Amino acid sequence: MSSLYDEVAPNPGADTPVRRVTIEVNGEKRTVDVEPRLLLVHLLRQGLALTGTHSGCDTSNCGACTVLFDGSPLKSCTMFAVQADGHKVETVEGMGTASGLHPVQEGFKEEHGLQCGFCTPGMMLASKALLERNPNPTEDEVRWALSGNLCRCTGYQNIVKSVLWAAEKMRNDQPQEA
Amino acid sequence: MSLDEIKIGGMGASRRRVEDNRFIRGKGKYVDDVVLPGMLHMEILRSTVAHARIKSIDTSAAWEVPGVRLVLTGEMMAARNLAWMPTLSYDTQAVLATDKVRFQGQEVAAVIADDPYVAKDACAKIVVEYEQLPAIVNPTQAQDPSMPIIRDDKENQPTNKIFEWEIGDKERTDQAFADADVVSTIDLHYPRSHPSPMENCGSIADYDRATGKLTVYMTSQAPHIVRAAVAMVAEIPEHQIRIISPDLGGGFGNKVPIYPGYVISILASILTERPVKWIEDNTGNLISTGFGRDVYLQGQVAMRKDGKILGMRMHTISDHGAFYADAQPTKFKIGLMHSTFACYDIPAAHLTSVGYYTNKAPGGVAYRCSFRVTEAMFFQERMIHAAANDLGMDQAEFRRINLVKDDMFPYRTAFGFLTDSGQYDKCMQVGMEAIGYDTFKQEQEEARKRGKLLGLGISTMTEPLGAGNSREYDIIGIKMFDSAELRIHMTGKAILRTGAKTQGQGHETTWAQIVAHELGIPADDIVVEEGDTDTAPFGMGTYASRSTPVAGAAVAMVARKIRAKARKIAAHLLEVSEEDIEWELGRFYVRGNQERGVTIQDCALAAYSNIPDGMEPGLENNAYYDPPNLTWPFAAYFCKVEVDAETGVWDVLKFVAVDDCGVRINPMIVEGQVMGGLTEAYAMANMQYITFDEEGNCIGSNYMDYLLPTAWETPGFELHEVVTPCPHHPIGAKGIGECATVAGPAAFVNAVMNAIEHTGVRNVDMPLMPNRVFEALQTGKDVSGMPPVKVG
Numbered sequence A: 001m002s003s004l005y006d007e008v009a010p011n012p013g014a015d016t017p018v019r020r021v022t023i024e025v026n027g028e029k030r031t032v033d034v035e036p037r038l039l040l041v042h043l044l045r046q047g048l049a050l051t052g053t054h055s056g057c058d059t060s061n062c063g064a065c066t067v068l069f070d071g072s073p074l075k076s077c078t079m080f081a082v083q084a085d086g087h088k089v090e091t092v093e094g095m096g097t098a099s100g101l102h103p104v105q106e107g108f109k110e111e112h113g114l115q116c117g118f119c120t121p122g123m124m125l126a127s128k129a130l131l132e133r134n135p136n137p138t139e140d141e142v143r144w145a146l147s148g149n150l151c152r153c154t155g156y157q158n159i160v161k162s163v164l165w166a167a168e169k170m171r172n173d174q175p176q177e178a
Numbered sequence B: 001m002s003l004d005e006i007k008i009g010g011m012g013a014s015r016r017r018v019e020d021n022r023f024i025r026g027k028g029k030y031v032d033d034v035v036l037p038g039m040l041h042m043e044i045l046r047s048t049v050a051h052a053r054i055k056s057i058d059t060s061a062a063w064e065v066p067g068v069r070l071v072l073t074g075e076m077m078a079a080r081n082l083a084w085m086p087t088l089s090y091d092t093q094a095v096l097a098t099d100k101v102r103f104q105g106q107e108v109a110a111v112i113a114d115d116p117y118v119a120k121d122a123c124a125k126i127v128v129e130y131e132q133l134p135a136i137v138n139p140t141q142a143q144d145p146s147m148p149i150i151r152d153d154k155e156n157q158p159t160n161k162i163f164e165w166e167i168g169d170k171e172r173t174d175q176a177f178a179d180a181d182v183v184s185t186i187d188l189h190y191p192r193s194h195p196s197p198m199e200n201c202g203s204i205a206d207y208d209r210a211t212g213k214l215t216v217y218m219t220s221q222a223p224h225i226v227r228a229a230v231a232m233v234a235e236i237p238e239h240q241i242r243i244i245s246p247d248l249g250g251g252f253g254n255k256v257p258i259y260p261g262y263v264i265s266i267l268a269s270i271l272t273e274r275p276v277k278w279i280e281d282n283t284g285n286l287i288s289t290g291f292g293r294d295v296y297l298q299g300q301v302a303m304r305k306d307g308k309i310l311g312m313r314m315h316t317i318s319d320h321g322a323f324y325a326d327a328q329p330t331k332f333k334i335g336l337m338h339s340t341f342a343c344y345d346i347p348a349a350h351l352t353s354v355g356y357y358t359n360k361a362p363g364g365v366a367y368r369c370s371f372r373v374t375e376a377m378f379f380q381e382r383m384i385h386a387a388a389n390d391l392g393m394d395q396a397e398f399r400r401i402n403l404v405k406d407d408m409f410p411y412r413t414a415f416g417f418l419t420d421s422g423q424y425d426k427c428m429q430v431g432m433e434a435i436g437y438d439t440f441k442q443e444q445e446e447a448r449k450r451g452k453l454l455g456l457g458i459s460t461m462t463e464p465l466g467a468g469n470s471r472e473y474d475i476i477g478i479k480m481f482d483s484a485e486l487r488i489h490m491t492g493k494a495i496l497r498t499g500a501k502t503q504g505q506g507h508e509t510t511w512a513q514i515v516a517h518e519l520g521i522p523a524d525d526i527v528v529e530e531g532d533t534d535t536a537p538f539g540m541g542t543y544a545s546r547s548t549p550v551a552g553a554a555v556a557m558v559a560r561k562i563r564a565k566a567r568k569i570a571a572h573l574l575e576v577s578e579e580d581i582e583w584e585l586g587r588f589y590v591r592g593n594q595e596r597g598v599t600i601q602d603c604a605l606a607a608y609s610n611i612p613d614g615m616e617p618g619l620e621n622n623a624y625y626d627p628p629n630l631t632w633p634f635a636a637y638f639c640k641v642e643v644d645a646e647t648g649v650w651d652v653l654k655f656v657a658v659d660d661c662g663v664r665i666n667p668m669i670v671e672g673q674v675m676g677g678l679t680e681a682y683a684m685a686n687m688q689y690i691t692f693d694e695e696g697n698c699i700g701s702n703y704m705d706y707l708l709p710t711a712w713e714t715p716g717f718e719l720h721e722v723v724t725p726c727p728h729h730p731i732g733a734k735g736i737g738e739c740a741t742v743a744g745p746a747a748f749v750n751a752v753m754n755a756i757e758h759t760g761v762r763n764v765d766m767p768l769m770p771n772r773v774f775e776a777l778q779t780g781k782d783v784s785g786m787p788p789v790k791v792g
């Protein structure tokens, strides 16, 4: 499937450069035309209408724009869309399936890990990446892994609990080795 | 058989939040997520200097940029009588500057273009020529007659003073000081702080010339107040204005004021006949919107040798920035500052206040605070700390001698508030036991021998939440009541709307729990809507912890009206007289025959299909609730820290919070509010530093300079609860959203001071950054945080 992103400059002058890029977003290949200066976060939000990725600061400080880039957390306001050409991006919209939630999503609801919800997509993706490389983190390891993501509502304690809840669930769901 | 209230998600259930279902899927709808067909994008050009005359603005190059539709300046606003707008405190504020700029970051021009990047490009092409004037960055400079008058736009404004105000009994207080054995004094600065919700402000204005209707999506905590204000400013009739406040990414008081950006986007939409979206960037938010605090707090207490406080006096000097724009109840110029010392039994008190304009962004919003009570309680607990030390008395003992006792309620404070309930001493006991108070002094001494500096700080307070009653509380004349409207559908499902506006507090979850408690309809069967002025009943919005005390009460009251009608329907269905009907959760039955009954759902169906003769069909109603009094939650916080003498860095070893917020609707959400509030308290005490240099440049205009705590720095909190129901609130609740931010800072500061005051230092102003603590340790002298700061 392709989507032509033409919102950046509706009447681009002859000197407005446009680059065609192909990015795998939540498992689907998307081909889009972008201005080279377009930030990845704006491509996701405006071009692809994936508004679950938020923009809080645009200075790489808040983490509201965190996505998984080839599986690792990345602040999508730090990267141009053209730099993502040929790579895989996962956003919050790709975390669950139509029928089920990812354990991290369940954990955030179960342990009241969110209030206004603005930081939540970024927090959950950073958490998911942590649990993929460390299925049994300590509280300190969770806090360190999330220290690039700001939250103004929760005070983090319940976010930590949410991640530990998800870790346990994911461990229990693992098929036991014979 | 009666229903199990917890199972239907009623009061006391830690019901998981319904709003989470969309947020965890990335399906929340914040202002920036809204896209309207044909929408244009607006960017604001801000002043680079703090105080200057505008000599010229050249926008010609901006107009040339392809994709630009409109460039607006103050002159063009003035032509439509929109260069200035009224504030929520009877002052005026510039929408786009015409004559002068009065703070760095002030709105000077705006570009509307097809694309946000293009709008930014064009903004950069606007040339503004300034003639700089001296910048005033604190109230001392504001009083200096050689400094310029900031508000020379106003008649009758010969100085930079905004107001002078006093309350209390001066004579009695003077007498108390004359009678005192010991007088203790303190002098503090509560620095500016920025609420910094994760989502910045923004709006999408959509004016439809064909219908004359203006729809504005907006980051507002109080959409109905905005509707009224827009009707006044833009001369569009109120019924043609629809303000929609969608999901908000936090507010904390930052989204109460009406900002120039909203107004500019409205005019831009009228002129372009297209929807216009304005999304503020983070620096714009930090340097131009709703700062809190910035007030000098000076005071004294008069005491007997045995520790009894005889009186207190206080003087505040507040810095409001260039426009007096912080919404405060009209009668009270410095908010509810006079709630200070409300938890202590003090016979005499007197407060004087003076407020000044400075060349800073408008300040003084109630940052997670019920109108200046954060400053009031910080002063109180720092004063109490100093007074106990001056008397040589134990901190806990001194508080326990002076706290209002359980049998003294209702208690009239020296400033005239009526506190109505609480178990202050019990809260103290719970906290002291949890922190290990009795063994601490020994621990501290032993640690000191090993070169370690430990400190323990206490902060206790009761705060006035839930303004108003409407006799005393209004904002620009609009009385502070609130509302709820409830419709029960024929299948027993329901929709509830209120005049409040959730920003993360979870109203969609908790309001349904109140209805479940009153009617026995499962909370999952009730949908809650807020924030759309075309559908929600009129209300004053959510701030000052007023949702549960006021709108929450309205929810209970409207449900009771519904129950009263349902009772009549039940009597009809059961063919008995109304007097013979009994209620249990979710069901009416015939007295003496519990088997014979009908459920609330049966009554709902009958309201649409089988009504008694002469009764109006349907089952819906609304309630406007005007509280008889404020509510008074109590907090007792205990903090233990270790200060590193080599660096001035301090760590929280343990934090115990005891909160009595009355009846808890949803304990999980209450605890979430406390932990969030404590984190902001910690942030203010430790690192949230945003200040100004001598030229009025804002230091802290991004998250690299303005430090917000992450999961790594933020300590863990141990929470405890005591429950004293509010005697006048329909469900006994008191409000909790702000207690922790209000009482928290003094607990942290008192703890650090306790660790270092053996050096002779009496006060270090917040934030207690390592360099300040280190300086105090080295010199044994106080460290003031008064701007301007030296840079470079």
Ligand code: FES
Residues within 6 Å of the ligand: A054, A055, A056, A057, A058, A059, A060, A061, A062, A063, A064, A065, A066, A075, A076, A077, A078
């Ligand atoms: S928006 Fe990317 S880190 Fe804040």
Ligand code: FES
Residues within 6 Å of the ligand: A113, A114, A115, A116, A117, A118, A119, A120, A150, A151, A152, A153, A154, B198, B249, B250, B504
């Ligand atoms: S939940 Fe609001 S910022 Fe984290």
